[in-house]
Amino acid sequence: MPGTTSNSIIDHAVEFCGDIRLKGSLKIDGHILGNVFSAKDAETQVTIGQSGSFEGEVHAANIEIKGAIKGNIFARNSVTIRSTAKIYGVIHYGSISIDGGALLECQLMEWDDSSIAIKQLEKTDSPPSKQTPTTIDVR
Numbered sequence: 001m002p003g004t005t006s007n008s009i010i011d012h013a014v015e016f017c018g019d020i021r022l023k024g025s026l027k028i029d030g031h032i033l034g035n036v037f038s039a040k041d042a043e044t045q046v047t048i049g050q051s052g053s054f055e056g057e058v059h060a061a062n063i064e065i066k067g068a069i070k071g072n073i074f075a076r077n078s079v080t081i082r083s084t085a086k087i088y089g090v091i092h093y094g095s096i097s098i099d100g101g102a103l104l105e106c107q108l109m110e111w112d113d114s115s116i117a118i119k120q121l122e123k124t125d126s127p128p129s130k131q132t133p134t135t136i137d138v139r
Contacts, residue, residue: 012051022060028052028067036060038076050084076111 007025010016014030021037025045035056038044044060052067059074068086073079079093083101094111098104 010052012049022046026060028054032056043077048085050082 007027008022009027010030010032012029015033016030017033019035019037020026020032021039022044023039023042025047026036027047027049029049029052031053033055036046036058038060042061045062045064046058046060047064048054048058048067048069050066054067054069055071057072057074058069061075061077062080063073063075063078064080064082065073065085065087066082067084070088072089073087073091073093075091075093077094079091079096081087081096081098081102081104083099085099085102085104087103088105090107090109092109092111096108
């Protein structure tokens with residue numbers, strides 16, 4: 001139905017290659033090689049479960065990471081990083097919470113609406129412009 005959101009799960013036995021356009025919530029327990037894009041202004045939630053792994057870009061309002069991700073994270077609202085997480089890439093965040101024990105080899109960049117536009121269903125895949133990174137290694 002138009003206007004409704006849904007909850008989706010990629011099971012631990014699933015490997016998916018391609019892009020996902022998201023309007024609801026998504027839990028990844030399997031492996032994704034591709035990108036997740038959020039619908040415009042949607043309150044989307046992406047959770048990468050402890051058995052989940054992801055290679056690509058993920059764009060959502062809220063992102064929780066318990067598994068492994070290699071790529072860029074764009075969280076308009078919040079990123080929650082659990083102790084079992086392994087992250088390699090760049091994290092753009094509105095707010096961030098990091099549990100002790102997480103492995104981060106990444107840059108942390110505070111969300112800035114003037115320089116970063118969340119990739120939405122209506123937008124092209126052009127890269128964000130002008131960003132000044134803050135590098136933090138947490139081991």
